[in-house]
Amino acid sequence: MPKPQTNKKSTSTTMEQGRRPTSYDVARIAGVSQSAVSRCFAPNASIGAAKRELILKVAAEIGYRPNALAQALISKRTNIVALVISARTNLYYPEVLAELSARLNERDIRVLLFSLSEESDVDGVLDQIWRHSVDGVISAARLSAAQVAQFAEHRVPLVLYNRVATAAPSVRCDSVSGERHLVEHLLAAGHRRFGLISGPADSYVGEERRNAALAALAQAGVGDVAESRGDFSYDSGHRAMHALHQAAGKLDAVIAVSDLMAIGAMDAARRDLDLSIPEDLSVVGFDGAGPARWGSYDLTSVRQPVRRMTDAAVAMLVERIEDATAPAEQRLFTGELLSGSSARIAVPVV
């Protein structure tokens, strides 16, 4: 004995085939109003226990699922976060992406992915982000100050991953302490002639690590450091090793600002320059990416605490989504020195 139905749409008598069921369909079949159905799927909405059960039963029977688009349109909450990542620059990228994606899923947030290639039109990507009304954005790609400013204008919370901007919160791995540990590790092993494989001058982390390494070396009185710039790729590390060798002759140690370049450098040193690692040359990297720990490399590096960093990035973003006035914290994480066999270690005094 269905109660009287007064909803406009409830008057249709049958459900067309092939259309996906809506809350009105559930309402009609269960003999309740559309609002009741809606309230069944909202947390702490006011709805009687008996009615709730009936509605849920009907919903399950006809396979009803709330339409995320309609929900988002009316509630102004999409439960979608955009992830902006530059593809390929870094070995470390797939890991970060997978972790961020997992952390977001845990919180029932969907991921709209923007994977940038070199020629990507970042402003076009931002345009899409605005159109889709995402709840927030995590960016591990370079954004100009003007671009970062747009986020504030559009009131879209932004968290930067291994980047900085004065106006936005960020999560980073401390380059200074990381490079200092690496340099100390190398100095302790008695190395004095250093080479540095840095990144493109416009890369934030690249420059930060470069400067941190140079500073740590300078502090120890090592001022004369051969440097060659790469672009974070394997090949560029390979080429940079050759360049260093040509320019500076015999070196004790090479510091690369990323694992992938360090790996390229190791291959160049061993295979082309006929150097044994670590006997003739020590090589260190940065990131602690998977391949760095493969047997052929066993790279001494600084492992970024990806799990903690992604946790923090997501937590910060969610906080700012929930409370727009939350402060724009900049969190710095300390990486762990992974000592591998790609660098000599200090001989303990017996």
Added chain:
Amino acid sequence: MPKPQTNKKSTSTTMEQGRRPTSYDVARIAGVSQSAVSRCFAPNASIGAAKRELILKVAAEIGYRPNALAQALISKRTNIVALVISARTNLYYPEVLAELSARLNERDIRVLLFSLSEESDVDGVLDQIWRHSVDGVISAARLSAAQVAQFAEHRVPLVLYNRVATAAPSVRCDSVSGERHLVEHLLAAGHRRFGLISGPADSYVGEERRNAALAALAQAGVGDVAESRGDFSYDSGHRAMHALHQAAGKLDAVIAVSDLMAIGAMDAARRDLDLSIPEDLSVVGFDGAGPARWGSYDLTSVRQPVRRMTDAAVAMLVERIEDATAPAEQRLFTGELLSGSSARIAVPVV
């Protein structure tokens, strides 16, 4: 001299601060109807040139952007495709992901990413996919027959990437010809004692490659092949190499069904078993992933034509989105044999 406005919403006199502009705002300021604004942003909609220009000018001035949610709700087209990928199983995954993402962006389609870990609840992911009314799905993850069937029920086009299902179109790299080439390459070099590092029995591509390799070997009269199963990870390749060595003693060649396992095997052979590659042992893989071409490995492998495969997957999906009756093609691509220094090559007869 604005024309008379009769639109309901146009009567509000001022635009509240901080709200993002809607088509009504543009309409009000430009003195036209909301429909006119809408038509300005639709291709081949009927709208006068002068009016179009005026509207676009106003829209640009106030920074109007169509709301993708509202567009999707009414037009039943989200321009979003869900990408389902299992994270981490494969070195090759980040490349496929980046390529698919690039191909979709070129066609002005957004990507909703679902990166599956081992414990992921696939049915939960599908549930989210239905709720978000995506236009289509590309899956490079394992789906049960029942799950594939749901796509038909929900009328969501699906294209499988390196997987198969009778009911769905797919894009794959031919394991049979690939493994045959590898086997022929190894046989030509005079190898007779073979080891095989296969994948988990429930992996489709893994089994396909395994069976193809065994068949090619059997055809050449090699029936006795030592086999050890891995899980596609570096470590499992490493362990499998040890297992093969223990079980079968000296081998001429090891065929791994993925590059990552081949790399793990190479490291185990060289570093633990003290074998020279390719003098004492040839190793081949499959995929042609980036690290396979690093100097330390220079792996003989079959390179999947990622670019062509992702192109095809996206083209097939778009076709099926546009025309639901398009046939469910299964496209097979042939990989290219990359001959590296990880496997001996036939000595040419002088």
Added chain:
DNA sequence: ATCGATACTGCATTCGAATGCAAATGTCAC
């Protein structure tokens, strides 16, 4: 001047769910 064809333009409705408000119902005390 009239008719028809063609190109614009606006009105009103639609997509599907959420929610403020008011009405209805239920509960309990006295």
Added chain:
DNA sequence: GTGACATTTGCATTCGAATGCAGTATCGAT
């Protein structure tokens, strides 16, 4: 039985853009 109060429930509106339909303007041909 009455009043005070809390809990359910439904109505009507809202989010923002697309679109069928009908109406208007323009122009050329007759």
